[in-house]
Structures are given as C-alpha cells and as structure tokens.
Amino acid sequence: MSETIFTKIINREIPADIIYEDDLAIAFNDINPQAPVHFLVIPKKPIATINDIAEEDREVVGHLHFVAAKIANEKGFAEEGFRVVMNCNKFGGQTVYHIHLHVLAGKPLGWPPYQEGLKIE
Ligand code: 5GP
Numbered sequence: 001m002s003e004t005i006f007t008k009i010i011n012r013e014i015p016a017d018i019i020y021e022d023d024l025a026i027a028f029n030d031i032n033p034q035a036p037v038h039f040l041v042i043p044k045k046p047i048a049t050i051n052d053i054a055e056e057d058r059e060v061v062g063h064l065h066f067v068a069a070k071i072a073n074e075k076g077f078a079e080e081g082f083r084v085v086m087n088c089n090k091f092g093g094q095t096v097y098h099i100h101l102h103v104l105a106g107k108p109l110g111w112p113p114y115q116e117g118l119k120i121e
Helices: 005-010 055-075
Strands: 018-021 025-029 037-043 082-085 101-105
Touching: 005 025, 005 037, 018 055, 025 055, 037 055, 055 082, 055 101
Parallel strands: none
Antiparallel strands: 018 025, 025 037, 037 101, 082 101
C-alpha cells in the first residue's frame, strides 16, 4: 500500500502534536478537531482499512482501544464519557487510509451520525 501522511507522522517527517507512543501505537491530536478533545490512536503498522485487518493484527487493533482508554483515564475524561470511532472507506467517511481510532470527548456528542441526503463525492 502507498504511504499515507500518518506514516510520515510516525517517522517524524511531518510535525504532529503527539500525546502517546509505545512499540505498537501512537496517538496525536487531530488537526481538525470535531470536539474539545479529539485525538487519533493509530497502529505503527500501516493497515489501510478495517477490511484489511489480518488474523495477526488482532492484538494491535485491540491495543488501540486499550490506549484510548488509558489516555482517557490519564486526561480525566474517562468517567464523564467519550466516543471512539473508526471510519471505513467512502461511505464510512474515511479519508486517510491507515486505520485510526478517533477519540472524541469534552462535551455531549450527538447520535446518530446518519444524515438524510448527505452527498459523498
Ligand atoms: P478519517 O476521515 O479518515 O476517519 O479521519 C482522518 C482524520 O485525520 C481527520 O479527522 C483529519 O482531520 C485528520 N488528519 C488528516 N491529516 C492530518 C494531519 O496531517 N495531522 C493530523 N494531526 N491530523 C490529520
């Protein structure tokens, strides 16, 4: 698969506000936040979409949720609540083809996300 901007962030080729890193994953604030708290947790391994998760990736993908909850606890919004989202492909609204968990927090979040008549290019 071709390299995305997230590989460049992992490799420090472009700047990002990195808030967590370990052997398997890295987390950084979203450049275009959709909530008072909005960061992304991504595997260091470049997996394009949820559809590309292999048997061998199960541990790392589970680890993304572990990291999200760990940061939520450390930042103090775990009890108040938050949302994790992973978008997949065009209808899911995915724009960067390196899987990432969105973590959104800091205010009550709307649900459901479906909007009648939404046009996707
Ligand atoms: P998607 O639409 O694929 O689920 O989410 C991609 C997310 O990556 C978007 O929320 C977008 O704002 C964020 N993003 C795209 N490019 C960059 C970047 O260069 N730096 C950071 N920090 N976030 C980015």
